Amino acid sequence: MTTVWGVEHEERPTVSERWRATPLRWKIVIILVGAFVAGQTALGLVGGIVGGSPAGSGPSSSFDTSPGGTAAFAQILSDRGYRVVRSTVPLDQATVAPGSTLFVIDPSTWSAADTRAAGSVLRAGGRVVVAGQPPGDGLLATLFGAADPPEWSSQSAAAGGSTPIVTPIGTSPLSAGVSTVELGFDATGSIQPTGSATPFLAGPGGAFAVAAGSHRSGGPDAVLLASSTPLLNASLDQGDNAALALDLAGAPSTTVVFDEYDHGYGRRGSGLAGLPSWWKWALGTALLGLLVWVLSAARRFGPIEPPGRVRIPPRIAYADSLSTLLAALPAERRVEAIGPIVAEGRALLCRRAGVPANASDGALSHASVAAGVPADVSQPILDPHHTDLVTAGRALAWLESSTGGTT
Secondary structure, three states: OEEEOOEEEOOOOOHHHHHHHOOHHHHHHHHHHHHHHHHHHHHHHHHHHHOOOOOOOOOOOOOOOOOOOOHHHHHHHHHOOOEEEEEOOOOOOOOOOOOOEEEEEOOOOOOHHHHHHHHHHHHOOOEEEEEOOOOOOOHHHHHHOOOOOOEEEOOOOOOOOOOOEEEEOOOOHHHOOOOOEEOOOOOOOEEEOOOOOEEEEEEOOEEEEEEEOOOEOOEOOEEEEOOOHHHOOOOOOOOOHHHHHHHHHOOOOOEEEEEOHHHOOOOOOOHHHHOOHHHHHHHHHHHHHHHHHHHHHHHHOOOOOOOOOOOOOHHHHHHHHHHHHHHOOOHHHHHHHOHHHHHHHHHHHHHHHOOOOOOOHHHHHHHHHHOOOOHHHHHHHHOHHHOOHHHHHHHHHHHHHHHOOOO
16 A cells, blocks of 8 residues: 555556466466357358358268268269259259259258149149158149048058168159168168059058159159168168169269258358348458547546556645645635634524524523534634634534534
C-alpha cells in the first residue's frame, strides 16, 4: 500500500510482472491450451465460412469404402467398362442418359421430386434398382404400378434356413450366372410380391428380389431388393453376390448412376456453410477488415495511463489548493470567505436548538448545549473569527446530517 495526498493506493502487479512470476510448467500449460483453443476456433471459423468437401451421411454410399459402403461395387463396374456416375445433385436436376441404370441404395432422404425423377428414368428406357427398405413418397407405386405395388417387410427372406442365403426363382436375366446369394445373419427384409412384381430371388422367409416391366432390352426396368447386403463391400465377394450386382447393372455399355445426393453428398451445410459462395467471400472480407481495425485499435484498449502511476484525486487537489489560498488571506478576509458556511450552519443550529433565527449568540449557545449539540460543532459557527474553513465545514456537515438537510 502507498499513500499519496492522503489517499491509500494498492500496488497491483502488472500483467508482465504476473507472467514473469508464473512457474515455467504453468507457462507451458497455458501456452498449449491457448494454442489449442485458438486453433480450433480458427478452424471452425474458416470451415464455416469457406466450407469443405461435401459430407455424406447414411449407409451404402458408393463413396464409402467401409464395410457398409458400396465403393467396391462401383469400382468393379468401372473396371469392366461401365460408365459410373456418382450423382451429387437432386435427382430431378440430374442429367441421366436414356437407357441408364439408376441405383437407389438405402437413401437417408427422399422426396416426391425424387420419385418423379425415378419415373422419368423408366420412361426413358432405363432401369431403377431400389435396394433396402424402400423410401416413401410413392416410389414403389411409380415403379411397379399404383394399383398394387409390392410390400416390404422387416422379416428376413433368409429366415428359417441353416444358412442366410437366397436362390434364383425361374429364369431371369437379373439372375444369370447366380446360384446362391449370401445375405449374412444380420440381414433383414423380405418382399410380398403383388400385381406386376415378379420374384426372381427368394429364401425360406419369402421373396428377396422382385422385378417388373420390360421397357428395355436385357430385362425388367424396375427392380426391388429387400436388402442392400449383397451389394455392400463386406459381402460383395461372397457367393454369387458380385454376379448379381453385374446383372442388375445391365450390359457393360450401360451408364450406371448412383444416387449420392440422398446420402448427403452435394447438400449445402448448415449455418455459414449454407450461404452462397459470394456471401462467404463478402463475410470473410468484412471479418478481415474487423481484424485489421482491432489490431490498429489495440493500443488504445485498457487504462489510459500506464499501470502503476498514481494520479492525484481531483477533489483532494481542489480542496488542497483552496485551503492554501485561504490560509494566505488576512483574518478579516478569511471570516468573509467562510461567511456562507457560517450563515448556513447558524440556520441549521437554530433549527436544531429550537430557537428563532434572530436569537442571540448566548441564547443559541445555551439552547445548543441543551439540545445535545457538541461544542466542536457549535463553537466554530458561533465564533467564526477563531475558526478555519475545514473546522467550519466539518461543523456544517454534522449539522446537515443531524438535521436532515439544509435550509
